Amino acid sequence: MVGPPKNLSDLSRVEAQVRVTCRGCGAIEVWELDALIAEVRKKGGNTDWTAARRALACPRHCPAPRIDLLPLPYGKQRARRRAHRHALVNLSLQVLREAAQRSGSEPVGTIEVRLALHVLRPFVREQRLLTEYWTAATAEPRHPWTSCHLPYRWIAQRLIDEGAEVDEANRP
Numbered sequence: 710m711v712g713p714p715k716n717l718s719d720l721s722r723v724e725a726q727v728r729v730t731c732r733g734c735g736a737i738e739v740w741e742l743d744a745l746i747a748e749v750r751k752k753g754g755n756t757d758w759t760a761a762r763r764a765l766a767c768p769r770h771c772p773a774p775r776i777d778l779l780p781l782p783y784g785k786q787r788a789r790r791r792a793h794r795h796a797l798v799n800l801s802l803q804v805l806r807e808a809a810q811r812s813g814s815e816p817v818g819t820i821e822v823r824l825a826l827h828v829l830r831p832f833v834r835e836q837r838l839l840t841e842y843w844t845a846a847t848a849e850p851r852h853p854w855t856s857c858h859l860p861y862r863w864i865a866q867r868l869i870d871e872g873a874e875v876d877e878a879n880r881p
C-alpha cells in the first residue's frame with residue numbers, strides 16, 4: 710500500500726486492523742477493521758479515511774480527544790507472533806536439552822523443566838511425550854536408562870513434524 714488509504718474499506722484488501730490513538734491522552738486501542746467500520750457507521754460517520762476519526766470516541770473517553778488512525782497490516786502482526794512462538798519453542802527446548810545432558814547422573818525435575826514442558830504443551834499436542842520426559846527427569850534412583858535423551862528426541866521430532874521451526878542446536 711502506497712500512502713494512506715482513501716477509505717477504511719480499502720484496508721480490507723490488505724487484511725488490516727486499525728490502531729486508534731488519542732493524542733489528547735495517549736490512549737491506544739486496536740480494532741478489527743470490520744468492527745471499526747461498523748462503529749463509524751453506527752455513529753453516523755463517514756468511512757472516508759480522514760473523516761472516520763471524527764466519528765470515533767477516545768478509548769478512554771478523555772475530555773480533549775484527538776483521534777489518529779493507523780492501519781496495521783496483519784503481516785507484521787503475524788511475523789511478530791511467529792517470532793514469539795519461535796522463541797518460546799526454542800528456549801524451552803534448550804532448557805530440556807541441557808537438562809537431558811545432566812539427566813544421566815542426576816534428577817532434573819526442576820521448576821525450569823516443568824515450566825518448559827508446560828510452555829511446549831500447545832505445540833507438542835501430545836501430553837504423553839511430555840509426561841515421559843517428566844517421568845525420566847524425576848525417576849529415582851538414577852540409572853543410565855533414566856536419562857531424558859530419548860524423550861527429548863521425541864519431543865523435538867514431534868515439534869518438527871508439527872511444523873515448528875526448531876533451531877539447529879535443538880534438533881533431535
Ligand SMILES: [Zn+2]
Pocket residue numbers: 731732733734735736767768769770771772773774775
Ligand atoms: Zn483521549
